[in-house]
Amino acid sequence: MLSIDLLKGFAVTLKHMFRRRVTVQYPEQRRIETASFRGRHRLQRYADGRERCVACALCASVCPSEAIYLEAAENDSEHPTSHGERYAAVYQIHLLRCIFCGFCEEACPEDAIVMGPQYELAQDARAQCVIDKTIMLTPREEGFGTYDFDFPPPQVG
Amino acid sequence: MHAFFLYTLIVIIKIVVVFAVTLGSVPAIVLVERKVLGWMQVRPGPNRVGPWGLLQTMVDGAKIFFKENVIPNHVDMLTYQLAPILVITPALVISSVIPFGPDIVIAGHRIPLSITDLDLSLLFFFAVASLTIYGVVLAGWSSNNKWSLLGGLRSAAQMVSYEITLSLAAVGVLLLCGTFSLHAITEQQGGGFWYWNVFRQPLGFVLFLLAALAENNRLPFDLPEAESELTGGYHTEYSSMRFAYFYMAEYMNLFLTASVMAVLFLGGFEPPYPHQFGTSWLEGVHGIIWFGIKVGFFVFLYIWVRATLPRLRYDQLMYLGWKIMLPLAFLNLLGTAVFIAYGWQWWQMGLVWLIVLILTDLVVGHILWRRRRALH
Numbered sequence: 231m232l233s234i235d236l237l238k239g240f241a242v243t244l245k246h247m248f249r250r251r252v253t254v255q256y257p258e259q260r261r262i263e264t265a266s267f268r269g270r271h272r273l274q275r276y277a278d279g280r281e282r283c284v285a286c287a288l289c290a291s292v293c294p295s296e297a298i299y300l301e302a303a304e305n306d307s308e309h310p311t312s313h314g315e316r317y318a319a320v321y322q323i324h325l326l327r328c329i330f331c332g333f334c335e336e337a338c339p340e341d342a343i344v345m346g347p348q349y350e351l352a353q354d355a356r357a358q359c360v361i362d363k364t365i366m367l368t369p370r371e372e373g374f375g376t377y378d379f380d381f382p383p384p385q386v387g
Numbered sequence: 388m389h390a391f392f393l394y395t396l397i398v399i400i401k402i403v404v405v406f407a408v409t410l411g412s413v414p415a416i417v418l419v420e421r422k423v424l425g426w427m428q429v430r431p432g433p434n435r436v437g438p439w440g441l442l443q444t445m446v447d448g449a450k451i452f453f454k455e456n457v458i459p460n461h462v463d464m465l466t467y468q469l470a471p472i473l474v475i476t477p478a479l480v481i482s483s484v485i486p487f488g489p490d491i492v493i494a495g496h497r498i499p500l501s502i503t504d505l506d507l508s509l510l511f512f513f514a515v516a517s518l519t520i521y522g523v524v525l526a527g528w529s530s531n532n533k534w535s536l537l538g539g540l541r542s543a544a545q546m547v548s549y550e551i552t553l554s555l556a557a558v559g560v561l562l563l564c565g566t567f568s569l570h571a572i573t574e575q576q577g578g579g580f581w582y583w584n585v586f587r588q589p590l591g592f593v594l595f596l597l598a599a600l601a602e603n604n605r606l607p608f609d610l611p612e613a614e615s616e617l618t619g620g621y622h623t624e625y626s627s628m629r630f631a632y633f634y635m636a637e638y639m640n641l642f643l644t645a646s647v648m649a650v651l652f653l654g655g656f657e658p659p660y661p662h663q664f665g666t667s668w669l670e671g672v673h674g675i676i677w678f679g680i681k682v683g684f685f686v687f688l689y690i691w692v693r694a695t696l697p698r699l700r701y702d703q704l705m706y707l708g709w710k711i712m713l714p715l716a717f718l719n720l721l722g723t724a725v726f727i728a729y730g731w732q733w734w735q736m737g738l739v740w741l742i743v744l745i746l747t748d749l750v751v752g753h754i755l756w757r758r759r760r761a762l763h
Contacts, residue, residue: 232752233745236696243695247426 268332268345271323273367276313281367282342283321284314289334289343297327298334314340321366325351325359393496401502402483409482412642413635414444420690427694448631456627459530466529471625471632473522477515478639484508485646486570488656488674489664499570500656500671508569509561512647513554516602519640520546526633527621538620541610541701548708549601549608555716556595559588559723560651569647573655580659585652587733590740590747591719592652594712596688599644601708604637606693610701645685646678653681711751718743 254261274282285302303319311317334343343366353359418433418441425432433440458467486508488500505511520543527539563584564572576582585592601608622633649655656674664670699707719740726736 231745231748232755233748235752239695240691243427243691246429247423249429251426251429251431253430 267347267349268330268335270325270346270348270351270361271328271334271366272344272346273318273321273363274342274344275368280310281312281317282340283318284312284340284342285316285318285321286339288337288339292333292337293328294331294333295327295329297324297329298322299324318363320362322360322362323366325361326356390496397496397498398502401498401500405482405485405487405502406479409479409639409642410635413638414448416638416642416686417447418444419686420693423687423690424694427691451631452628454627456629459624461531462624463529463531466525467624468629470522470526470529471629471636473525474519474636475522475632475639477518477522478636478643480515481512481643482639484511484569485643486573486650486655487646487678488671489574490666491668491671492666493668497666500674501570504570505568507567509557509567509572509647509651512569513550513557516640516643517546517550519636522636523621526625530621530624532624534619535621535623538623542604542621545601545604545608545610545704545708548705549598549712552594552708552712552716553598553602555713555720556588556591556598557651559591559719560584562720562723562727563587569650569655573650573657576654577657577662577664579661580654581733582657583652583654583659586737588652588719588723588740589737590715590744591723593744594716594719595648595651597707597712599648600689600692601704603640603644603689605641605689607696607699608704609698610704641686641689642682645682645689648685649678649681653684655681711747715743715747 276282285300287300287302290296290298290300299320299322300318301320302316305311305315305317330345332345335345338344351359421443422432422440433443436442436446458464483502484505486499486501486504490497490499492498501508523542523546524539527535527537527542530536560572561567564575566572566575572584576584580586600606604610622630625633656678658673658677662673664674722739722743723736726739
């Protein structure tokens, strides 16, 4: 019967009226990010302070939107920046081009670049959307960052 | 002279109050609609401006008032400017014949609680309500834009088709009550909810409800302004306050149609229990409260329908209007006349119409089912 089918539909909308709302009241409430959340990139360090990134540029070549630019430089043998031979002297990500696919994170053999939890990325100017190591690199005080996959740094021979 | 002055004063006060309520119903209904739609879609609805989002529509109104009024170069200037006025005026005029409470006596003067208690108020309602369409068609035509014109034409066809059903469904009530006066129709339904016309005319009630939905361009029948097809329909080229006029007229018509439906079928200001209205102002408030509850019920029903049903296709709309609802409206009119001629009891009449309604339901459901199966 037509009316019964209609009433079924009306019952559905009426039931939903008394459901718990799913909306997150954003500035006051925030969603809890999961460990797999893909926010702004971070560059990790080892516990001794050296950078994980060895400037292999796999991230830059895998990036589908070509948002990553990096220039490599030789490590100073007395005070190495990273544990490998080279380190990233310049490491820039253009966040307006980035699609947050996480391929860079997957491609990185050193687990140096990870997608972090930050998602509030609005800026006043386009130039500010190109972020570099000063923003992405985990501060020394935080040790190796919040991500729990630290291995002992390989010894540089 | 003194009595004349007092009479004029009372009329002016009533006009101001009724217009204020009718205009004020627009932000109220819009807010309730957005809230209820939100809840039915499992979200909270507007809740940022003011406590519980109460000031949202006020702020929206202030915003739209201060927006730039863009007039495209290609419009027909006179009709373009005239159309919003032609749409909003009938709505305000209709509000003058709605009886929202019983007569009260203040300082020895009998005051009916409606701006004017016309003998032909129902006829007046139909006559003026159908004028709205001129504004809609002129808006579509003067915008000089294909989609606006299509919206206006759809609106014209739809309103003409459903206007007939609307009027015929109301004629059943007229036959029962023997009067055109909305006030008298209300009073005849006093004395308990079993006197309400909805129990004498269930088929007429359903027809009137559906036709009123179509007349107001509400959702299952909102083809004149189908966003996904016509980018807004006849009011696409309007901005600022001129656009707001269309918007306000739409919601005022909703409010007023709900009022007329409450009067015709749910006994207007009469409470659902036996009650003889006195003449004190408190009795007036009593009536107004029941009237408000009934209008609120219909407004909620409209919003509920909007949240539930998808938009019809245009041929489906015409099919429903001409091949299903119009014959039923004629049947309703003819049957009611026969029942009255043979002096049937109200419950006999109600029962017969209920059976007809269920049969129609079965037949229409079967036709739709067969059509749907034929498509597969």
